[in-house]
Amino acid sequence: MYLSIFLNFSWKEFFLGSEDLTFMFEIVLRTIIMFLTIIIGLRVLGKRGVKQLSVFELVVIIGLGSAAGDPMFYKDVGIASSILVFTIIILGYSLLTHLIGRFKKIETLLEGKSICLIEEGVFAIDNFKKENLGSDEFFSELRLKGVSHLGQIETAIEETSGDISVFFYDEKDIKFGLPVMPHSLDHPLQNIDNDGHYSCTFCGFTEEKNIGNAGKCKNCKRDNWVKASNKKRIT
Numbered sequence: 001m002y003l004s005i006f007l008n009f010s011w012k013e014f015f016l017g018s019e020d021l022t023f024m025f026e027i028v029l030r031t032i033i034m035f036l037t038i039i040i041g042l043r044v045l046g047k048r049g050v051k052q053l054s055v056f057e058l059v060v061i062i063g064l065g066s067a068a069g070d071p072m073f074y075k076d077v078g079i080a081s082s083i084l085v086f087t088i089i090i091l092g093y094s095l096l097t098h099l100i101g102r103f104k105k106i107e108t109l110l111e112g113k114s115i116c117l118i119e120e121g122v123f124a125i126d127n128f129k130k131e132n133l134g135s136d137e138f139f140s141e142l143r144l145k146g147v148s149h150l151g152q153i154e155t156a157i158e159e160t161s162g163d164i165s166v167f168f169y170d171e172k173d174i175k176f177g178l179p180v181m182p183h184s185l186d187h188p189l190q191n192i193d194n195d196g197h198y199s200c201t202f203c204g205f206t207e208e209k210n211i212g213n214a215g216k217c218k219n220c221k222r223d224n225w226v227k228a229s230n231k232k233r234i235t
Helices: 002-008 011-016 022-045 055-073 079-102 104-111 135-144
Strands: 115-119 153-158 164-168 196-200 206-209 225-227
Antiparallel strands (some): 115 153, 153 164
């Protein structure tokens, strides 16, 4: 039975689909044309279009990719119509880029704006709530930049590209702050067993505490604390 299935299997349809072999050569020509069109399009867009992409630029690249991909292997999609789509997208991008350069409101609407996430070693919690950043993901970003606790950071800003810019205190100005190392927040405290500096697990506010009830954070009114760190940065 299996031999019969194997012998009757349409290998031509498996490899070529409903097209004949001559269309394979047409695909080669279509792909070369669209590949060259992509290169020309990206040259027109300039370096800005191929760096770290904003949401606006990502939409443009997706549009170009869709316009280029279909005519490469769909016989019923003409090259001319795809090149027309390319032209419209590039002209639209050029127009919007011009408007972005002239009008700040349009730039903010299309690309967003930078947001301060940490200020003087404490989360800017009102701004942080606007961003879809989990604490683990954000702490990972900080660790990659050599940060072990928030007391090392003067300011951290999320750029429109999604990158995190971190500005550090001078070594002599480093203060106690919320640790960002793995599992550092696993065992929050509500009662203090040893005098020292403790950080709020929610916002990073840090203060010196004595033995006894930890109380609520003056900044966010939460009541979970962990031992703060004042380690120097290792660069």
